[in-house]
Amino acid sequence: MSNNAYQKKTPFHIQFLSGGLAASIAEVLTIPLDTAKVRLQVQGKVASGTGTHYNGLFDCVRKIAAEEGPLSLFNGLNAGIQR
Numbered sequence: 001m002s003n004n005a006y007q008k009k010t011p012f013h014i015q016f017l018s019g020g021l022a023a024s025i026a027e028v029l030t031i032p033l034d035t036a037k038v039r040l041q042v043q044g045k046v047a048s049g050t051g052t053h054y055n056g057l058f059d060c061v062r063k064i065a066a067e068e069g070p071l072s073l074f075n076g077l078n079a080g081i082q083r
Contacts, residue, residue: 027080032073034080036060 036057043052054060064073 024081027083028074028077031077031080032061033057035073035075036064039064 036054039060040054040057043054054063061073
């Protein structure tokens with residue numbers, strides 16, 4: 001007999017909570033880069049003909065943290081976790 005016959009199935013509520021926790025952790029880790037990505041996209045639309053404020057993704061993250069504070073990189077986190 002295989003070992004699978006003796007293994008217990010993980011209860012649904014544990015699977016559900018584990019999935020939600022994993023998604024929340026992923027959102028917390030990726031929201032700063034997503035915030036910078038959106039700023040870079042908006043900069044391209046607004047800055048037509050003018051000098052750009054950001055010179056790349058990591059420059060954007062650095063300038064946001066320096067000018068607005070590091071916590072501003074997490075703007076929109078509540079909405080992201082509720083998704």
